[in-house]
Amino acid sequence: MSCREFVRPNPDDLLRNLEEQDAQSARGRLKIFLGYAPRVGKSVRMFDEGRRRATRGQDVVVGSIQTKGIEAVQPFITSLEVIPCRVIDREHVLDVDAILRRAPHVCLIDELARDNPPGSRHAHRWQDVEELVAAGITVLTALNLQYVAEQQDAIERITGRRARRSVPQSFIHSADEIVIVDVPAEGLVHNGGSGRLEAHQLSELRELALLLAAAVVEEQLLRYMKAHGIRQSWGTQERILVCITPHTNARPMLESGARAASRFHAQLFALYVHRGDLTREAQETLDGFVDYASKLGADLQVLHTNQDPIAAMLQYAREQRITQIFVGRAQRSPWRFWARDPIECLIKAAEGMDVRIFPSTQPG
Amino acid sequence: MSESSPVRSPDNPIRGKLKVFLGYAAGVGKTYQMLVDAHQLKAEGIDIVIGYFEPHGRKDTIAKAEGLEHVPRRIVEHRGTRLEEMDTDAILRRHPQVCVIDEFAHTNVPGSERNKRWEDVMVIRAAGIDVLTSLNVQHIESLNDQVWQVTGIRVRETIPDWVVQEADDVVMVDVTPRALLHRLERGVVYAPDKAQRALENFFTESNLTALRELALRQAAHQIEDRREEEQVRSPSPVIPRLGSPRKERILLWLTADPATAMLIRRGRRVADYLQSTCVAVAVVNGSSIEERAAIERHLNFAKNMRIDTSSIEGRQPAAAVAEYARRNHITHVFVSAHVPDLHRLVRLLRDMQVTIVSERIR
Numbered sequence: 001m002s003c004r005e006f007v008r009p010n011p012d013d014l015l016r017n018l019e020e021q022d023a024q025s026a027r028g029r030l031k032i033f034l035g036y037a038p039r040v041g042k043s044v045r046m047f048d049e050g051r052r053r054a055t056r057g058q059d060v061v062v063g064s065i066q067t068k069g070i071e072a073v074q075p076f077i078t079s080l081e082v083i084p085c086r087v088i089d090r091e092h093v094l095d096v097d098a099i100l101r102r103a104p105h106v107c108l109i110d111e112l113a114r115d116n117p118p119g120s121r122h123a124h125r126w127q128d129v130e131e132l133v134a135a136g137i138t139v140l141t142a143l144n145l146q147y148v149a150e151q152q153d154a155i156e157r158i159t160g161r162r163a164r165r166s167v168p169q170s171f172i173h174s175a176d177e178i179v180i181v182d183v184p185a186e187g188l189v190h191n192g193g194s195g196r197l198e199a200h201q202l203s204e205l206r207e208l209a210l211l212l213a214a215a216v217v218e219e220q221l222l223r224y225m226k227a228h229g230i231r232q233s234w235g236t237q238e239r240i241l242v243c244i245t246p247h248t249n250a251r252p253m254l255e256s257g258a259r260a261a262s263r264f265h266a267q268l269f270a271l272y273v274h275r276g277d278l279t280r281e282a283q284e285t286l287d288g289f290v291d292y293a294s295k296l297g298a299d300l301q302v303l304h305t306n307q308d309p310i311a312a313m314l315q316y317a318r319e320q321r322i323t324q325i326f327v328g329r330a331q332r333s334p335w336r337f338w339a340r341d342p343i344e345c346l347i348k349a350a351e352g353m354d355v356r357i358f359p360s361t362q363p364g
Numbered sequence: 365m366s367e368s369s370p371v372r373s374p375d376n377p378i379r380g381k382l383k384v385f386l387g388y389a390a391g392v393g394k395t396y397q398m399l400v401d402a403h404q405l406k407a408e409g410i411d412i413v414i415g416y417f418e419p420h421g422r423k424d425t426i427a428k429a430e431g432l433e434h435v436p437r438r439i440v441e442h443r444g445t446r447l448e449e450m451d452t453d454a455i456l457r458r459h460p461q462v463c464v465i466d467e468f469a470h471t472n473v474p475g476s477e478r479n480k481r482w483e484d485v486m487v488i489r490a491a492g493i494d495v496l497t498s499l500n501v502q503h504i505e506s507l508n509d510q511v512w513q514v515t516g517i518r519v520r521e522t523i524p525d526w527v528v529q530e531a532d533d534v535v536m537v538d539v540t541p542r543a544l545l546h547r548l549e550r551g552v553v554y555a556p557d558k559a560q561r562a563l564e565n566f567f568t569e570s571n572l573t574a575l576r577e578l579a580l581r582q583a584a585h586q587i588e589d590r591r592e593e594e595q596v597r598s599p600s601p602v603i604p605r606l607g608s609p610r611k612e613r614i615l616l617w618l619t620a621d622p623a624t625a626m627l628i629r630r631g632r633r634v635a636d637y638l639q640s641t642c643v644a645v646a647v648v649n650g651s652s653i654e655e656r657a658a659i660e661r662h663l664n665f666a667k668n669m670r671i672d673t674s675s676i677e678g679r680q681p682a683a684a685v686a687e688y689a690r691r692n693h694i695t696h697v698f699v700s701a702h703v704p705d706l707h708r709l710v711r712l713l714r715d716m717q718v719t720i721v722s723e724r725i726r
Contacts, residue, residue: 031540214584265581354720357710359715360714
């Protein structure tokens with residue numbers, strides 16, 4: 001058994017730390033409400049939180065209100081102070097200066113994915129938000145999945161449409177908190193508020209949004225663990241490592257890996273441990289596998305070592321927090337210097353990972 | 365039932381729908397969200413009642429339950445104490461269109477007609493009543509080891525995966541761990557003494573964050589599964605899918621070893637994700653009485669997870685399992701690292717995939 005390096009933090013300290021971070025940090029906090037389609041209710045959730053914070057005595061102002069569907073949020077903001085947007089070239093632009101002068105504790109900003117007209121201090125509203133957060137203001141903001149730049153190819157494949165404006169995904173990853181606003185697709189279809197998307201399209205968008213939130217949350221978890229010196233593999237995402245050699249039948253292994261990765265929404269890795277020169281034939285086989293691995297989207301790594309390849313493999317697997325490791329039986333034994341079957345050694349040593357062994361040839 | 369994924373109400377077209385409000389801890393707002401939905405349905409003229417609702421003394425939630433009809437709970441005497449449970453018979457007599465039933469994974473008081481609340485929910489749905497229910501991700505059986513690994517807590521009250529997969533819809537009820545910790549601190553979730561214990565044991569930021577990630581992934585997975593099922597029913601040319609070249613058949617080798625429970629959960633989960641058939645086998649001869657009892661428990665556990673099981677005999681367990689796998693056209697065998705003769709089995713199954721499920725450690 002591995003030793004436990006994790007000391008559970010005292011929850012009182014934890015909460016106090018949270019409060020202190022808030023109070024001391026010069027930066028404000030950024031909290032994003034993410035929805036997978038228009039009308040899922042992200043703005044309502046955001047303004048409702050603003051209202052509740054105000055009731056608890058926090059200094060809350062509204063920096064921007066959506067122009068469409070304002071009726072839905074009206075009840076939540078009647079008691080809140082609004083710093084109106086400036087209208088330039090018929091575009092609504094955050095009044096950053098006015099907000100900075102007013103310096104509230106919390107600012108509510110709807111419609112994150114807006115562009116500012118030429119000549120503004122920032123080209124995009126998310127950059128305005130960055131400035132406010134840097135100035136110590138906590139910003140709550142609402143965002144629709146279709147504006148996340150890195151998701152737009154996938155969204156176009158699903159819906160056949162692409163939003164013109166975008167917010168980089170790195171901005172979403174930089175958020176201190178992300179909340180997913182989830183409702184079933186059926187409700188949106190009935191309400192007709194979804195831009196005439198079909199239920200199955202909405203369902204795909206919904207899945208994308210949940211997985212994006214999961215990725216952000218996993219990163220937060222890793223950051224937290226790092227900050228607290230926790231060295232356990234705690235991520236909940238499956239991570240699959242396919243170990244390739246010229247002597248194994250790596251194609252079906254890579255295919256299985258890609259399929260499992262797609263089903264589990266896992267990350268796929270491929271590893272080759274290089275221990276010396278190969279024959280030309282072996283090199284060609286290997287090159288073929290390497291090409292295929294990249295084609296399938298695997299994160300490829302070649303390790304050069306003179307040492308025990310199993311140990312090198314496992315060390316890499318631990319570093320990458322692998323949950324499933326795929327190995328193939330050798331078509332002919334390259335391990336003739338070995339006293340024992342390397343697969344048996346691997347099974348013994350692969351603590352905390354599932355080992356999946358593939359046949360040397362595909363069964364008929 | 366040799367299929368791994370349960371088919372939705374094939375033989376009962378009137379069966380009521382199931383909607384699950386999925387969360388990752390007490391206090392995230394599942395019940396509240398469910399009641400908001402209930403009010404909306406009522407406003408639309410739907411005949412809806414509350415079959416069971418757990419207020420936990422939370423003011424906002426209690427206020428939200430007002431204006432909705434409650435079916436009174438039933439009193440159960442257990443060892444001299446009077447306990448309250450959901451009154452399934454009364455709900456059936458009342459027969460609304462939709463029934464709100466909190467805490468899907470709840471275990472009923474001993475002596476109740478059914479062991480688990482989800483079994484009551486099945487009865488109610490079988491009568492054609494739609495059900496809204498709430499569930500925390502950590503109660504899903506196949507996640508039990510992962511939840512333990514992440515939080516250090518062995519959740520005892522579990523619900524088989526297929527029961528949750530029957531849901532027609534899953535809604536993720538999300539708040540950030542930080543907001544949840546604040547709620548807890550303000551005494552919104554629990555009374556102060558209980559809140560302190562909860563903070564110490566379970567409600568740490570890392571626990572909550574990890575559970576939240578599990579819940580988000582679970583919701584995404586169920587949405588995807590549900591969509592694919594619908595597409596099978598009404599094929600649409602719009603979305604090409606990564607096809608499965610050949611349907612895999614997974615075999616789990618069950619032994620008396622305690623790690624077998626983990627093997628079953630892991631095998632079930634992988635089979636579900638890969639949309640494979642999943643069966644299990646145990647070799648029973650030569651075992652001591654204790655071992656036989658343990659094997660029997662594991663066979664039952666597998667059956668509860670909707671895995672077809674067989675018991676076989678054979679002097680050489682590994683050889684018997686290999687032969688069984690061949691005869692049953694298995695493509696992939698799952699074993700725990702503790703099975704006797706592991707290396708012999710691996711050698712015997714040269715033409716198949718073998719997964720050795722390692723023990724999750726903390």
